[in-house]
Amino acid sequence: MLIETITSRSNPLVKRFIAAREGRDRQTMFIEGIRLVEEAVSSAIKLEALAYSPRLPETARGAALLSELQHLPCRAARLTEDLMTYISDVETAPGIIALGRRPVVALPDVGSHHPALFVLADGLQSPGNLGALIRTAEATAATGLLATLGTADPFQPKALRAAAGSAFRLPIVTGESAAVWCQQLRRQGIRIVAADQRGDTPYDAFDWQPPTAIWLGSEGHGLASANGNAQTQCDARLTIPMHGRVESLNVAVAGALLLYEARRQRMQGQSGRAQDAP
Template structure:
């Protein structure tokens, strides 16, 4: 099948997925570029259709994956269609429309000795995506996005995850309900604070640990702070007052990984 006109109804629908209201209404989102489409296919995400630039042809990296996927439409399109559906200035030659799959928090809660990152009001899509990528790299068991966080399916968040959103559970939910459940199952809720009682290097990361990361400006909300078991500090030798949320999360994740003895590949 081929679609050449940017005015085509389906193209307008795809282009609409750049906006949250259309993503929420349709239950779909868009991933752009060879790498992300490859990750989505390898993870067996629920891909509705894959569109590629007819002039450039199907990227060779994706060809072997197409045989394996059942029930996915493959549509050749013009460069104009790609440009209309893209969120970047230099559009990639391929994109996929993916149906959102409801990730339940139950899978994360059920995991013994879990290392989980919880985001509370982290509004920057680049930071949210980067934290998901770091959580994946450090072998964490999941990421939970509370209210006020950037939308997971925002194209910028997706790009910043570099495909990691397909590697571990990422759940959007109500922290007021989820955190008490985690605690009941033995998780220690840890936040960072400039007045922390322990350094992240002396804190014991064994057992089930849920790391709470708040927004750059305000930190975690008072409601979330009331649930915290322990706050730890990331020691700094220089004069910067604080760290970017994604950097702070990454330092904690990798110290956790080091202490827990999962030395990676």
């Protein structure tokens, strides 16, 4: 890895970082901070370029990361602190940024996942909520996340930070409408369920053992604004009990409750089958 020193905002590499940070380069991810760059490397994300400030090697962790990055075949640059601050997406620049190639995946074949568990993110506008869902989906061994047209970019900087590395590993597919995703899921024998305060089935009374997709709508209006025929598309509308005057939950919290209930039932089912085995 050859390292150059850059001091000008007009440098083409600086402009590439800015374009990725602003979402104008849809082929790359703007990866910022020691932890996220570590996660990208350990997740085998292809890094096309990286840049760091003079203070990165001043800590043991930063020095270790820089040493590891020396072996990667990518462009590298040492930036001034002022230039790193100019490029950074956060208030206090962490000292290292990288351009990573976005993962390209198709809808996973559920034949290799028993049983499949998807999150269908439909019209979610908050990248923080989306990133949190991605992180929870990986934590609960979900098959993947499908993001509809109109949903926040799951690979934008804020979503990547909220996902804390999970976006590099969980299969994430984008670019289709909810109707298309529902068709493809049903074609593979996957039920579609949604959290709905007017639903008729408590989420913990639902049978999560069969292949299932959890359809989550926009933070402000739920599925009603994202898709007019959501009620007819769903196999079940699940309720989450709430005390007092609370009307709804944050979409990332609601998604986490459903994902972990599915995980709980499936782990319990596996334990029961193991005990029944001769």
